[in-house]
Amino acid sequence: MGRPPGLSVRLKLTLSYAGFLMGAGLLLVAAVWVFVLRDLQVVSSRPGDFTPIQAIILRSYIPATAAVLAFLLVFGLAGGWILAGRMLAPLDRITDAARRASTGSLSHRIRLPGRGDEFRELADTFDMMLARIEAHVAEQRRFAANASHELRTPLAISQALLDVARTDPDHDPDELVDRLHTVNARAISLTEALLVLGRADRRSFTREHVDLSLVAEEAVETLLPLAEARGVTLEADGDVAPAYGSATLLLLLATNLVQNAIVHNLAEGGGVWVRTGAGPGTVVLTVENTGERLAPRVVPTLTEPFQRGTERVRGDDAGVGLGLAIVDSVARAHDGTLTLVPRPAGGLRATVELPAA
Incomplete structure (x- = not known):
């Protein structure tokens, strides 16, 4: 975006510092003048008249005052320029990093050393933003x-x-x-x-009040025939869980979780448990299932598109590899989170936590 050229921040700070120093010097000189003139008036023979010695003192004081003010001006400009440069050095590094990021380079970091202050907090925030953007771009690729x-x-x-x-x-x-x-x-x-x-x-959807427990119940009823066909026991219970969002997307979230739990289960005697609940400011949907043991390093990758556990078998109802990715995306679109934890005995526990309505 084009902008007309203007004074640099360093020059503005320099002029401000020098101006403040000159103002303080003028106030000090004015105060000294007041006291000197008062004392000279007290010792003079007549008001407004000064003795030759007093006149000499005044003539000596005026050039000295001018010299001091000139020194303060030069000192203020030079000192302000140096101090402003030192103070703005971190900002130069942040600006350089932002300029490199604007050209597509996302791998660099500022890593500003030193104790915490406003500039270092800005640099750390910028580093975290770059890390998130880099991860998002890699995920999109x-x-x-x-x-x-x-x-x-x-x-x-x-x-x-x-x-x-x-x-x-x-x-x-x-x-x-x-x-x-x-x-x-x-x-x-x-x-x-x-x-x-x-x-x-x-996040292009209409929000409304949704009871997450009713959504989970509808998903369970819809997928009950699939569970019976696969010999999986499907159980659901829980309390009222009022949320605020898209009823369609939240139903899709619950359906994908339950279907994922049914499909990726034991060949015989498997089970799926669906529970809802409400806490302080949040509502929770938990879907837990039996199944093969999952390595802890594999579980975090299951929310990536087209990812399946290494021991998961693709069947007729295995979907297209986007089930948990959609669940995670819908949860984030509702300002919530999806947490996946492998069960010690095998299987997976998926917990969706959303803000309560």
């Missing part, structure tokens, strides 16, 4: 690469099926249609999930 790969896969499969059908006239057309339908349905699911993820990240 990984997401773009993974999304491109995931979207390319169904297209490549469809192309291969069509090529086979073109070269093999005896190929069963019903089987081709069924397989193309499956591939196309997966591509549609992936595209819809990506749109939901982008919508949540932009």
Whole structure:
């Protein structure tokens, strides 16, 4: 943004320091003048008349006063310039870092040494902002690469099926249609999930009062047939949990959590427990499930798009790898958090904490 040239902050501080010093000097000189003139008037023979000695004193005092004021001016300008430079040195480093960041360099940090003050607090805040932006950009790049790969896969499969059908006239057309339908349905699911993820990240939704316990109950009822088909026991209980946000997105959050818990579970005798509760200023939704043991280092990566646990098997209902990513995005869009903790006996405990309405 273009701005007309102006005085630098260092020069402004220098002039301010010199002006303050000159003002203090003038006040001191004025005070001395008052006392000197009063004393001279007291010893003079007539008011307004001075003896030759008194006149000499006055003539000597005036040049001395001018010399002192001139010295104060030069000293104030030189000292103010040096002091302003030392005080603004951290700001120069912050400005240089901001200029480098504006060109796309996000890996550098200011790391301003010394004890805490306003400049160092600003530098530390700027370093944290750069770290978050760098992590976000890296995450977006990984997401773009993974999304491109995931979207390319169904297209490549469809192309291969069509090529086979073109070269093999005896190929069963019903089987081709069924397989193309499956591939196309997966591509549609992936595209819809990506749109939901982008919508949540932009926070472009209408907020209203939502009872998180009713949302969890609806998700459980919807997915009960899937749990029964997989032999998973599904239990839900909890207290009223009033939140404020999008009922659609919060239902999607609960549904993804419960579906994730059902799909990634034990082959036999698995269980899923859904609970809601309210605390001081927050509401909590917890979904806990049995399953294979997860390494602690794997759990934090499960909220990244298209990430699945190393021992998780992709099945027909395994989704497109965006379930927990959408949950995390929806929670953050509602100023909440998603916490994932591996259970010692195997499985996962997912806790969503949102501000209470």
